[in-house]
Amino acid sequence: MIPEPRTVTNAALDRLPLFATDVEIATATVGRARADFWREAIMPTLEKSGFPRLDPLHKARPVALVKQFYAAYFGITAGIALAKPDGEER
Structure with missing residues (x-):
């Protein structure tokens, strides 16, 4: 049985500090070319x-919660539905 993933894995997100700025998160999420648009519009x-809000103490967003948000967004936290046969092969 495959263990259920709890977060999204992305090398760029994994390299961010525990709390990251919007610019850092945008760049890691959509790349440098689209980061400004994503940060301002998306x-x-x-x-x-439900995207994590800025933490007032750190003045940045918690990266672990950003990963969890995307795991839920992609449906990863809902689990993996295994395919089952739907009938006889012909």
């Missing part, structure tokens, strides 16, 4: 869907 929309 991030506010994602916050309405």
